[in-house]
Amino acid sequence: MKKAALHNLGCKVNSYETEAMQQLLENAGYEIVPFAEGADVYIINTCSVTNIADRKSRQMLHRAKKMNPGAVVVAAGCYVQAAGEELKKDEAVDLVIGNNKKTELVSVLEEYFASRKGPEAEIACGYPVLPPKAGLDAVIDIGDTREYENLSINRIADHTRAFIKVQDGCNQFCSYCIIPYTRGRVRSRKPDEVVEEVKRLTASGYQEIVFTGIHLSSYGMDFPEKERLTLLDLVKRVHEVEGLKRIRLGSLEPRIVTEKFAAELARLSKICPHFHLSLQSGCDDTLKRMNRHYTTEEYFNCCDVLRSAFHNPAITTDVIVGFPGERPEEFKTTREYLEKVQFYEMHVFKYSKRNGTKAAVMPDQIPESTKTDRSNELLCLEKEMSLAYRESWLGCRTEVLLEEEFWWNGTRYMIGHTREYVKAAVPYEEGLRGMVIEGKLMEMMNEEVAFLKR
Incomplete structure (x- = not known):
């Protein structure tokens, strides 16, 4: 063997x-x-x-x-x-x-x-x-294929939450991104195959599934017109799977969030009100150079739509600092915008030049030291906003999917996430892993974990 x-x-x-x-x-x-x-x-x-x-x-x-x-x-x-x-x-x-x-x-x-x-x-x-390279390599021109590669799983390492790939490729061509060249054009997985995989995983004990893809919002756009589906259609199909308790969505483009989209999701009891809306910059001029296809006003309206449809939803995002040409006043505009939106969590990245992209040859590349300063400033802001969001749930009843052991001040707990992906802990008991339990969030044990009283 x-x-x-x-x-x-x-x-x-x-x-x-x-x-x-x-x-x-x-x-x-x-x-x-x-x-x-x-x-x-x-x-x-x-x-x-x-x-x-x-x-x-x-x-x-x-x-x-x-x-x-x-x-x-x-x-x-x-x-x-x-x-x-x-x-x-x-x-x-x-x-x-x-x-x-x-x-x-x-x-x-x-x-x-x-x-x-x-x-x-x-x-x-x-x-x-053999001598090097015997002609057995398997590489295609990824930009020419329209076929979705049918990979599937029966289990994953995490026995409470399963990530399921439903889409591949991207047609956006953001100026900083190489992914359309390495992943090709949008290709979607057949809904019946997704549903069958969800059924298998649910039968194996998984409580929550997370849809993931390279550009998840584009799901279904490559299907023939008579078979055309949307991500919302797929969510509704999976929502019918018996035994499944939670559906979480991966990263979304803001433009997918319409009043209809949010209202339809809000009617589905298994949907987790946790939305990762990719932003990248809070300055319209920077967004244009990035070739992002929305404005900051449109993005803010999407957040409002979600907050109207769901009670205190978690909205998280990605932000790039130090993009070519990002003047001090543009960075200031971005910071003020982030404070205005009030995200739960932000993934902050320093712009990294990627050979083969338009941004790599743009003028006014930002010094690394400036990128670091701006990144550190936003990370401090992220820490403040994240704690504020977690604290906004104190005193509220919620449910937690328990995932693993957690030790705090010498005491053993079980820790997991609410539907909004807030970490919460309960005193340890045998058999709690993988269970969904209800209770009230009482206090913060540290900056990241709240105590749940059953």
Whole structure:
């Protein structure tokens, strides 16, 4: 039995695909082992969202080859699409598998191992190996395909919440983003396949599912006109699955939030009022340079719509600081806008130049020290707003999906999340993991965790 180790880099979509590849390997008889010395096969699901992600991907590939020079090192995913020819010349990499080809992992490995038995094989480090790159790589022009890759899972590492990939690709072409070039155009998963996977996971005990995708808001737009569906249609289908208690949505584009969209979601009892609306900047001039297709006024109206449809919903976002040309007054405008919206959580990123994007060659690139100062300022603001939102729930009755143990001041608790993704803890009892319990949020135990009285 061959031993395989997997390592994931990047987003939730990558995490889902890594889980799916692991299950493909298990079904083929591979033993899954930790990412350490001793594996026969190392699969690194790479990321290419920034130049730093590229570097981390290369580092992990070289680390794998050093752990076992005779092992097969497989580079998979986005970095393969961005730098496939470069990877094919890298002596640390034996196979490259691009996006939309991960379902072929087992067959590509089998063909590779079969070819190693031929008379042309050499011996190195105790393993027969082929000369570099035997023509077995699986990479396509991702921009030309309109086919959704049908990966699926039966279980995930987290036994309370399951991320489910329902969409791939992006048509937006934001000026800072390489993803449309590494993931291709919008492709959606068939709703029947999504529903069947949700049923399997629910039957296995999962209480909550999270829809995820590269550009989730575009779900269904690629279907033929007579079969056209929206994300809302898919949510309604999944909402009917018996035994499922929660549906959470991944990152959304603000333009999907209309009064109808919010009102329809509010009628669905399993929907979690936790909405991640990607912003990137609170300054209209910066948004234009980013090629984002909304204004700050439109975005604010979306937040108002959600707050009218749901009681105190959690609204979270992403913000990029130091985008090319971001003058001090533009950053000030962004900060004031963030305070106006009052987010629950913000993911703050320093702009990272990504070769191959329009932003990489824009004038007025911002010094790294300035990016760091602006990032630190927004992180402090995020901390204040996040605590204020958590405290707004104190004294309210809510429900918590308990997920794991938590120790505080020498006492054992179980900790989980409310529907709004606020962390809450209860005194430890056997058998609470995976349970949904109700109670009142009484006080903050620390800045992140509230105490729930049952």
